[in-house]
Amino acid sequence: MKRLLGLGLTFAVALAFSAPALAADGATIFKSKCSACHGQDGAGSAMAPAFKGNEFIKNSSETDIANVIKNGRNGAEKKYKQFAIGMPKQTLNDDEIKAVITQIKTWAN
Numbered sequence: 001m002k003r004l005l006g007l008g009l010t011f012a013v014a015l016a017f018s019a020p021a022l023a024a025d026g027a028t029i030f031k032s033k034c035s036a037c038h039g040q041d042g043a044g045s046a047m048a049p050a051f052k053g054n055e056f057i058k059n060s061s062e063t064d065i066a067n068v069i070k071n072g073r074n075g076a077e078k079k080y081k082q083f084a085i086g087m088p089k090q091t092l093n094d095d096e097i098k099a100v101i102t103q104i105k106t107w108a109n
């Protein structure tokens, strides 16, 4: 019984310490979900706009940016004619969206 208790405690401590690693990491999310189009470190590519110095990212609220990420931007809403494709909507949870916005705001400012 005592051993079991100890094991449980060890598990709880391990869980408590691993929690920060589970927090959404904007740089990692960007790398895996966005960089193929928006370039490494948000530098842009032939497919999608850069976030470095991007006025929309700089001046828009978190909500407005989150809406573009959640809903995408296509058809009549499309802003950049030089890119053949639109922005595909992304399936990320709110924490992940918040983290990725913090990341791209860092590059924009």
Ligand code: HEC
Binding pocket: 029, 030, 033, 034, 035, 036, 037, 038, 047, 048, 049, 054, 056, 057, 065, 068, 069, 073, 077, 078, 079, 080, 081, 083, 085, 086, 087, 088, 090, 092, 100
């Ligand atoms: C398949 C390519 C692709 C992927 C993947 C992609 N985007 Fe985009 N994104 C685009 C394109 C193209 C545009 C420009 C749309 C337009 O013409 O308005 C865009 C526009 C945006 C804008 C608006 C920028 C502006 O200057 O108005 C934001 C914000 C954005 N993307 C965020 C993201 C984030 C965050 C991710 C990853 C979670 C992501 N995108 C993944 C292609 C992509």
